[in-house]
Amino acid sequence: MSKIEQNKEKKRLAILKAAKDIFLAEGYVQTSMDRVASEAKMTKQTLYRYFSSKDVLFEATLRQMGSQTDDKLVVHLQQEDTRQALVGFAKDFVAFHLSNEHIATFKLLIAEGSKSPELVSRFMEVGPDDTDRVLMQFFNDRFNIEEPKTKINLWLGMVMSIRDGVLMGMPAPTEQEIEAHVEASTDLLLAALA
Template identity: 95%
Template structure:
């Protein structure tokens, strides 16, 4: 990567960092491109060279946040033991979704979704990416299920039910509590598929 390309990437990352902080602190509607440019320590014109609108910037911010976990999750699915593969995936899936960053993003979408429904659509378009495909492939191979999407949604719904209290301000469960919850949810899935 040339020096010019390195500088461009450095600016792009500075913009995304500033945007993430402001979006999560102030919300999508209240965030202005002027504020992001100021926080990223660059001109508004420079910001617009990288991101043509607030919508484009928001989507890029979501993509960057989501990309931080994809590889880590799918590695678990390579485990030879099906139960262990699912437990590893589910535990890291829950931990990612209980991170303060993800909780703040989810609260932003809940708070502003009625004013700007396109936010939720963008989030859903960005969110489920390669992980969904790999998980479906795993279910196809390990359980011989051709259309596993419903079973995956039901399992992840059980696994993610620990997030509800956190979204309402309750303390996050401990890693031990998460592990026990994930184990119970996964064993229920495995019993249903047996």
């Protein structure tokens, strides 16, 4: 990568970091391109050279945030022991969804969703999410289920129910509470599929 390309990438990343911080703190509607440019320490004209609108910037921000999770999660699914593979995946899945950034993103989408429903739709469509494909393949291979989507969704729903209190401002569960919850949810899935 040439020096010019490195500088362009550095500016693009600075914009995305500033945008993420402001979107999560102030919400989509309240965020202005002026504020993002100021936070990224560049002119508004420079910002518009990289991102032509707030919509484009928001989508790019969501894509970048979404791209930071897949590899770590799916590595667990390569384990031979099915239960260990699912428990390892689920623990990291819950940990990601309990991160301050993810909780703030979820709250942003809830708060802004009634004013701008297209934001939620865009968030759900963002990025190439390989996790769904890998989970589907795992369930196909391990359980010989041709259409495992419903079973995956039910299992993840059980696993993610531990997040509900955090979304309402309660303290996050401890690592031991998460592990016990994930194991119980996974054991229930495995019993149902046996």
